[in-house]
Amino acid sequence: xxxxxxxxxxxxxxxxxxxxxxxxxxxxxxxxxxxxxxxxxxxxxxxxxxxxxxxxxxxxxxxxxxxxxxxxxxxxxxxxxxxxxxxxxxxxxxxxxxxxxxxxxxxxxxxxxxxxxxxxxxxxxxxxxxxxxxxxxxxxxxxxxxxxxxxxxxxxxxxxxxxxxxxxxxxxxxxxxxxxxxxxxxxxxxxxxxxxxxxxxxxxxxxxxxxxxxxxxxxxxxxxxxxxxxxxxxxxxxxxxxxxxxxxxxxxxxxxxxxxxxxxxxxxxxxxxxxxxxxxxxxxxxxxxxxxxxxxxxxxxxxxxxxxxxxxxxxxxxxxxxxxxxxxxxxxxxxxxxxxxxxxxxxxxxxxxxxxxxxxxxxxxxxxxxxxxxxxx
Numbered sequence: 001x002x003x004x005x006x007x008x009x010x011x012x013x014x015x016x017x018x019x020x021x022x023x024x025x026x027x028x029x030x031x032x033x034x035x036x037x038x039x040x041x042x043x044x045x046x047x048x049x050x051x052x053x054x055x056x057x058x059x060x061x062x063x064x065x066x067x068x069x070x071x072x073x074x075x076x077x078x079x080x081x082x083x084x085x086x087x088x089x090x091x092x093x094x095x096x097x098x099x100x101x102x103x104x105x106x107x108x109x110x111x112x113x114x115x116x117x118x119x120x121x122x123x124x125x126x127x128x129x130x131x132x133x134x135x136x137x138x139x140x141x142x143x144x145x146x147x148x149x150x151x152x153x154x155x156x157x158x159x160x161x162x163x164x165x166x167x168x169x170x171x172x173x174x175x176x177x178x179x180x181x182x183x184x185x186x187x188x189x190x191x192x193x194x195x196x197x198x199x200x201x202x203x204x205x206x207x208x209x210x211x212x213x214x215x216x217x218x219x220x221x222x223x224x225x226x227x228x229x230x231x232x233x234x235x236x237x238x239x240x241x242x243x244x245x246x247x248x249x250x251x252x253x254x255x256x257x258x259x260x261x262x263x264x265x266x267x268x269x270x271x272x273x274x275x276x277x278x279x280x281x282x283x284x285x286x287x288x289x290x291x292x293x294x295x296x297x298x299x300x301x302x303x304x305x306x307x308x309x310x311x312x313x314x315x316x317x318x319x320x321x322x323x324x325x326x327x328x329x330x331x332x333x334x335x336x337x338x339x340x341x342x343x344x345x346x347x348x349x350x351x352x353x354x355x356x357x358x359x360x361x362x363x364x365x366x367x368x369x370x371x372x373x374x375x376x377x
Contacts, residue, residue: 010034010206010207010208011034011035011204011206011207012028012033012034012036012206012207012208012209012210012357013037013038013196013204013206014028014036014038014209014210014212015037015183015196015210015212015213015220016039016212016213017038017039017042017167018043018044018046018047018048018049018163018214018346019159019162019166019342020212020214020336020337020338020349020350021037021213022043022044022163022166022167022346023166023347023349023350024210024336024349024350024354025037025170025175025210026166026169026173027354028354028357029170029173030173031358032358033357034174035170035174035175035176036176036177036178036204036206037175037176037177037178038181038182038198039177039179039181040180040183043166043167043177043179044159044162044163044164046215046312047236047313047342048163048342048346049160050236050238051312051342051343052259053156053159053343054252054259054343055073055077055155055156055344055347056097056099056151056344057071057074057119057122057124057151057154057344058070058118058119058124058151059341062115062320063118064121064122065368066320066321067118067119067122067124068118068122069365070122070341070345070348071123071124071153072348073345073346073347073348073349074124074153074347076348076350077346077347078155081094081155084166085165087168087169087172088164088165088166088168090161090168091161092157092161092162093157093158093264093265094155094156094162095155095264096154096155097154097155097156097252097261098150098151098152098252099152099154099251099252099253099261100134100137100138100148100150100252100253101115101150101254101255102255103145103146103147103255104144104145104146104255105146108255109146109147112147112149113128113149115149116128116149125151125152125153126151126152126153127150128148128149129147129148129150130146131143131145134147134148134150137150137251138250138251140299140301141253141298142299150251154252156252156261156263158263158265181198181199182198182199183196183197183198183220184197185223185224186209187203191329191330191331192331192332193206193207193208193209193331194207196209208334208357209332210334210336210353210357211333211336211337212335214315214337214338214342215234215314217229217315217323217337218231218232218233218315225330225376227375227376227377228374228375228376228377229323229370229371229374230318230370230373231316231317231323231337233314233316234275234276234313234314234315234316234340235274235276235311235312235313236271236272236274236311236312236313236314237271237274237275237283237287237291238271238272238291238309238311239269239270239288239291239292239295239307239308239309239310240269240270240306240308240310241267241269241270241304241305241308242268242306243268243304243305244303244304244305246302248262248266249262249299253298255294255297255298258271258272258273259272260299268295268304270292270295271291271310272340273287273290275311283309283310284309284311287311314339314340314342315337315339315340316340317339318370321339321365321368321369321370322337322349322365322369323335323369323370323371324349324352324363324366325352325353325356325371325372326371328371328372328374334353334356334357335371352365
């Protein structure tokens with residue numbers, strides 16, 4: 001029996017309709033699988049919709065392997081975006097972005113140089129620029145910037161509009177989307193998934209399930225399956241700033257763990273500040289003040305015309321390695337969980353999961369996934 005045959009007469013359920021869950025459903029349906037997605041709110045209502053919308057392969061303190069995985073995801077995004085655009089007819093405000101990874105001292109110069117080496121080794125376009133060259137590209141940048149990596153292979157989109165486009169495309173492929181539908185647990189027979197228990201007391205029958213719920217993964221895996229995973233919920237504090245009459249920025253900037261990127265609609269996204277309160281994270285004046293200070297240090301004199309303070313929850317995983325693959329000791333249960341970079345990693349995690357489920361192909365990353373060391377109580 002082929003892997004695809006196991007789905008005939010049954011449904012694959014995907015729990016979570018952020019970028020990872022929706023992209024996974026879209027890829028499975030395109031392979032001929034019957035898919036139903038459930039979400040307690042709707043497409044992109046959580047961390048995805050409040051993200052910067054960046055497909056930026058070096059998005060944090062990542063090692064060479066993670067950057068290479070980000071490069072793979074970027075290529076998959078570029079492969080699928082034309083189809084998503086053609087089917088959905090939604091303008092999700094996509095744009096190619098030059099990203100400056102700024103350095104203002106010797107320590108930062110060393111770290112950014114390390115990232116540059118890993119980025120170019122992954123086949124991505126990037127180069128070192130000195131401070132003068134950076135300010136020639138964007139004259140408003142601070143004189144404190146001594147240099148940095150100018151990363152050319154980045155795409156930025158309006159995340160809410162992209163999710164509208166992606167969900168429409170998934171539905172066109174045959175995916176059933178059920179918003180306002182909360183999963184309360186899994187139904188198993190002798191370790192094999194056969195359904196999802198819903199808040200209204202009903203059960204959604206399924207032959208397999210993909211759990212793509214980001215920050216809620218730890219609680220779900222513990223309560224539903226008795227597994228302990230090294231996944232913690234973290235709050236992410238961000239700002240949307242109005243440009244007013246000022247011209248859009250000529251490049252995006254990453255510095256001190258934060259991103260400043262000008263969206264196509266003119267809003268400047270500044271973020272993120274990590275908040276250990278996780279699910280209880282709320283927009284705060286302290287986070288707003290800190291983020292505005294970061295913007296002022298990089299772009300002195302920038303005066304936003306409006307400030308929107310945003311808080312969301314995301315999964316944080318040691319080493320920023322995604323949790324992806326089949327759950328050991330069970331049949332038909334899969335995880336697809338990124339570490340704070342779900343928008344970037346959505347395409348590759350979807351591809352990895354769909355290929356494992358349908359074609360039996362295991363991506364090499366899965367041997368490094370925290371799932372391999374997950375402990376069952």
